[in-house]
Amino acid sequence: xxxxxxxxxxxxxxxxxxxxxxxxxxxxxxxxxxxxxxxxxxxxxxxxxxxxxxxxxxxxxxxxxxxxxxxxxxxxxxxxxxxxxxxxxxxxxxxxxxxxxxxxxxxxxxxxxxxxxxxxxxxxxxxxxxxxxxxxxxxxxxxxxxxxxxxxxxxxxxxxxxxxxxxxxxxxxxxxxxxxxxxxxxxxxxxxxxxxxxxxxxxxxxxxxxxxxxxxxxxxxxxxxxxxxxxxxxxxxxxxxxxxxxxxxxx
Amino acid sequence: xxxxxxxxxxxxxxxxxxxxxxxxxxxxxxxxxxxxxxxxxxxxxxxxxxxxxxxxxxxxxxxxxxxxxxxxxxxxxxxxxxxxxxxxxxxxxxxx
Amino acid sequence: xxxxxxxxxxxxxxxxxxxxxxxxxxxxxxxxxxxxxxxxxxxxxxxxxxxxxxxxxxxxxxxxxxxxxxxxxxxxxxxxxxxxxxxxxxxxxxxxxxxxxxxxxxxxxxxxxxxxxxxxxxxxxxxxxxxxxxxxxxxxxxxxxxxxxxxxxxxxxxxxxxxxxxxxxxxxxxxxxxxxxxxxxxxxxxxxxxxxxxxxxxxxxxxxxxxxxxxxxxxxxxxxxxxxxxxxxxxxxxxxxxxxxxxxxxxxxxxxxxxxxxxxxxxxxxxxxxxxxxxxxxxxxxxxxxxxxxxxxxxxxxxxxxxxxxxxxxxxxxxxxxxxxxxxxxxxxx
Numbered sequence: 285x286x287x288x289x290x291x292x293x294x295x296x297x298x299x300x301x302x303x304x305x306x307x308x309x310x311x312x313x314x315x316x317x318x319x320x321x322x323x324x325x326x327x328x329x330x331x332x333x334x335x336x337x338x339x340x341x342x343x344x345x346x347x348x349x350x351x352x353x354x355x356x357x358x359x360x361x362x363x364x365x366x367x368x369x370x371x372x373x374x375x376x377x378x379x380x381x382x383x384x385x386x387x388x389x390x391x392x393x394x395x396x397x398x399x400x401x402x403x404x405x406x407x408x409x410x411x412x413x414x415x416x417x418x419x420x421x422x423x424x425x426x427x428x429x430x431x432x433x434x435x436x437x438x439x440x441x442x443x444x445x446x447x448x449x450x451x452x453x454x455x456x457x458x459x460x461x462x463x464x465x466x467x468x469x470x471x472x473x474x475x476x477x478x479x480x481x482x483x484x485x486x487x488x489x490x491x492x493x494x495x496x497x498x499x500x501x502x503x504x505x506x507x508x509x510x511x512x513x514x515x516x517x518x519x520x521x522x523x524x525x526x527x528x529x530x531x532x533x534x535x
Numbered sequence: 536x537x538x539x540x541x542x543x544x545x546x547x548x549x550x551x552x553x554x555x556x557x558x559x560x561x562x563x564x565x566x567x568x569x570x571x572x573x574x575x576x577x578x579x580x581x582x583x584x585x586x587x588x589x590x591x592x593x594x595x596x597x598x599x600x601x602x603x604x605x606x607x608x609x610x611x612x613x614x615x616x617x618x619x620x621x622x623x624x625x626x627x628x629x630x631x
Numbered sequence: 632x633x634x635x636x637x638x639x640x641x642x643x644x645x646x647x648x649x650x651x652x653x654x655x656x657x658x659x660x661x662x663x664x665x666x667x668x669x670x671x672x673x674x675x676x677x678x679x680x681x682x683x684x685x686x687x688x689x690x691x692x693x694x695x696x697x698x699x700x701x702x703x704x705x706x707x708x709x710x711x712x713x714x715x716x717x718x719x720x721x722x723x724x725x726x727x728x729x730x731x732x733x734x735x736x737x738x739x740x741x742x743x744x745x746x747x748x749x750x751x752x753x754x755x756x757x758x759x760x761x762x763x764x765x766x767x768x769x770x771x772x773x774x775x776x777x778x779x780x781x782x783x784x785x786x787x788x789x790x791x792x793x794x795x796x797x798x799x800x801x802x803x804x805x806x807x808x809x810x811x812x813x814x815x816x817x818x819x820x821x822x823x824x825x826x827x828x829x830x831x832x833x834x835x836x837x838x839x840x841x842x843x844x845x846x847x848x849x850x851x852x853x854x855x856x857x858x859x860x861x862x863x864x865x866x867x868x869x870x871x872x873x874x875x876x877x878x879x880x881x882x883x884x885x886x887x888x889x890x891x892x893x894x895x896x897x898x899x900x901x902x903x904x905x906x907x908x909x910x911x912x913x914x915x916x917x918x919x920x921x922x923x924x925x926x927x928x929x930x931x932x933x934x935x936x937x938x939x940x941x942x943x944x945x946x947x948x949x950x951x952x953x954x955x956x957x958x959x960x961x962x963x964x965x
Contacts (some may be wrong), residue, residue: 301709308703308716312696312931315939316542317727318563318574324720325577328713335709376942422573432952433945440941441910443881514620519704526765533822535707535765535815540947541741544734561800562731564740566946569952578724581717582804601670 285468288461290345291364292471293405294354295462295508297337298365300412301355302516303386304330305523306373315376322422326383329415337410343404356527360510360517367507368451370516374444377437381444383423388484389455389477391416393483396472405470424488431492438494446497453503455481543592547579550587552627557589565590645772650674661792661862666792669735677861681791682736684863686743689729690754694747694928698762699771707765714811715768721804735793748933756914757844761921766819766826766833772812774834774841780805781875782845784906790862813882820886827963829886831953833885842906843914845872851911876904 307327316381340349368386373379394416397409428439447510456474465471489495506512527535539609542564548557560579565571579585599607615621624631653672660667664849667673687936696719703719706712731739746752757775783805797873819830846852846868858864880897883890894907916922 305704308712311703311716311719312693312723313935314702314723315936316564316941317693317723317730318565318578319939319942320723321581321720321727322573322577324716325581326725328716331709331713331716335713338709355709356707371776376939418576425569425573429570429946429949430942433949434941436941437945437948522704526705528708530823530825533826534818535711540951541739542943542947544731561728561797562729562734566943566949570946578727581720581724598670601668601672 285464285470286344286346288464289402290341291461291469292465293337293341293344295364297334297341297351297354298363299369299390300330300337301334301388302363302365302519303369303382304328304334305519306369306371307379307383309373310379319376323379324420326422329412329419333408333412333415336411340404340408340521352527356524357531360512360520363507363512363516363520364509364510365507365512365516366451366454367504367513368448368454369520370507371448371451371514372515372519374447375440377440378425378444378447380423380426380430381441381448383419384427384488385448385452386455386518387416387419388488389481391420391484392477392480393472393474396477400471401469412490419485425485427494428490428492431489431494441492444495445494446499446501449497450501450504454505454507455473456506457508459508536563536569542566543594545575545590546596547575548589548591549575549585551563552584559586560584562593563590587627661790661860664786664788664790664862666795667790668792668953676857678736678865679808680858680861680863681794682738684858685729685733685736685794685797686738686746687753687755689726689733689743690747691750691758692726692729694754694932695775696722696726697928697931698758698760701762702765702768704953705765706768711768713817717809718772720810721808722861723883724804725801728800729794732793732797744936748927748929748936750920753918755844756917757840758928760837760840761918761924764829764833765867766816766829767837769815769819769830770833770837771814772808772810773816773882774812774837776805776808776812776843777879778841778844778875780809781871781878785865794863816886816888820888822954823877830886831888835887837911838891839909840917841874842876842909843911843917845869845875847911847914848909850875865924873903876906877902880904 300513304327307330310320310323310327312320315321334355335351338354341354342349342351368382371382392412394409394413398406398413400406400409427441431439432438456478458471458474462471462474466473483494543566544562544564546562548565549560550557554565561576563571563578565574568590572588575588575590576585580588611617635940650672657667657671657673657677667677693813699715699719699722703712703716709944722793730743733743743752747754762771780802783798783802787795787802789795789798816830819826849855849869852868852884855864855867880890880895890905894905896905898905899902917925
């Protein structure tokens with residue numbers, strides 16, 4: 285079970301790190317100074333969660349791998365994050381819709397994980413769930429304002445929904461390893477989260493006077509098995525460049 | 536800039552711990568009250584400074600006129616009988 | 632400092648004769664170390680000087696996010712990444728507190744942005760230097776923030792209440808910035824020869840520009856007199872610079888680094904570190920807009936402002952819709 289558990293903790297960390305990294309790229313680009321600060325808060329929450337899940341993965345694995353070994357010394361093909369989080373930033377509507385889509389999933393998911401039979405995972409989830417609750421709230425308020433704001437903001441929000449919708453299903457995918465953890469009472473069942481996600485999203489969209497994308501695009505998946513977009517490789521090349529240029533040193 | 540209407544300014548008050556009063560700590564720009572609370576949370580409580588936030592539209596604050604400082608606040612300075620030290624109580628009585 | 636360009640401009644207190652009595656009250660308040668508050672009468676020159684100083688300081692904080700922002704995505708460990716992001720976020724916060732302080736003087740943040748983007752308002756010359764290596768992040772925390780702290784601590788006692796209060800908050804938050812930077816330098820200097828060389832190279836590039844942060848030498852500084860009388864400024868540029876050099880040189884020696892100044896020596900008699908002549912032509916050039924990164928910094932800021940416009944408009948439009956809906960609901964209920 286330890287290999288599955290390590291892989292699972294890494295995948296939770298990868299989701300958080302990659303999305304946290306994308307949010308960190310908003311620094312000094314926020315639409316207001318207030319929102320610039322808010323975006324960094326979201327990023328810091330996620331980077332913090334990633335560090336905890338990596339460290340736990342290292343402990344479970346028992347090979348002395350640190351958080352930085354996982355973050356800086358794996359290639360894109362070794363990352364297990366969903367594709368949703370690795371898509372490059374575009375505009376603020378894209379950022380808020382993505383945050384809502386992710387957080388509306390992560391919030392009930394982490395809540396369930398906080399009752400995991402694995403105490404290490406449960407502890408991290410209990411801390412993270414409070415952070416993510418605010419992510420839902422903050423992104424929801426923005427999606428409502430952008431959807432029901434000006435023509436331009438509405439157009440951009442609809443475009444973001446269209447662009448991100450194909451990546452939703454992957455949030456609910458589980459491989460054989462994760463299923464075994466579900467059976468053991470360690471990981472929550474992602475399928476059980478879907479109705480909660482649906483409700484959150486539909487409530488926000490209704491208030492935003494928006495609808496789910498009508499054109500059902502083919503679901504895009506592959507992240508959990510290491511088949512990523514080239515954007516992740518580009519992101520990691522930048523992120524890892526300094527650490528890899530000087531392997532083994534302390535920073 | 537290109538914005539037609541500037542975002543309103545809000546005054547932010549935070550309660551550091553339960554039992555303490557809300558205290559003015561600064562201001563934020565936000566389009567509405569909900570976003571003002573969120574902005575205040577993100578800007579002014581990053582180091583665990585707060586357990587509660589108030590926001591008030593800056594324009595809604597009515598202030599006393601500094602030019603009337605004398606008539607408003609000066610008269611109280613001569614009314615020492617409002618303070619406990621004005622009264623003489625012998626030491627033998629103890630703390631009162 | 633963050634407001635160094637101030638020193639090149641005039642700030643005469645253009646007071647009307649009838650203001651003489653009020654001026655006396657104002658000056659006696661300042662002399663008594665009491666605070667001036669937004670609604671209090673103040674001389675025009677005081678107001679103008681404060682708006683210019685506070686807004687330049689705010690602009691410097693906001694523009695100052697960029698040189699370090701260059702390394703958020705490439706920070707070499709997750710611990711460093713989180714610390715750097717939090718530090719840059721603080722700078723946004725400091726800009727925000729300072730803009731708010733300036734707004735109490737009757738100028739809006741939008742107007743201040745306009746002044747920055749049009750080039751009318753200046754920001755600190757230091758942020759026009761590039762950050763090509765990770766050691767620059769260490770140097771900015773250690774030296775740039777160190778220099779800023781020297782300047783900002785006395786500002787906590789500035790005569791203008793909102794500015795002083797903003798500075799107290801800024802100083803409180805800033806205390807981790809310099810330590811963060813010095814820790815990076817220390818780690819590099821105790822690391823591999825390449826890391827140490829990176830640290831030395833950064834010091835070589837930044838030392839002189841950092842000394843310029845304190846502004847022109849006192850003998851060339853235009854209007855310190857008003858600022859001193861108004862208790863906006865408590866120490867002269869040269870005094871603060873000397874204080875900074877005295878505090879910093881031993882820290883650099885502890886790191887085992889060499890300062891790029893052949894004239895640097897301890898004056899046994901005064902106990903101060905004597906430093907060489909500053910190249911003021913470089914300073915003037917960078918303040919005037921011809922530094923290595925001026926154009927990029929302004930272009931980035933302009934892009935941010937332009938990209939955010941539709942978001943701000945949407946938020947305001949939504950607020951207006953809500954107001955109208957609430958009003959309609961009220962009428963319907965009556």
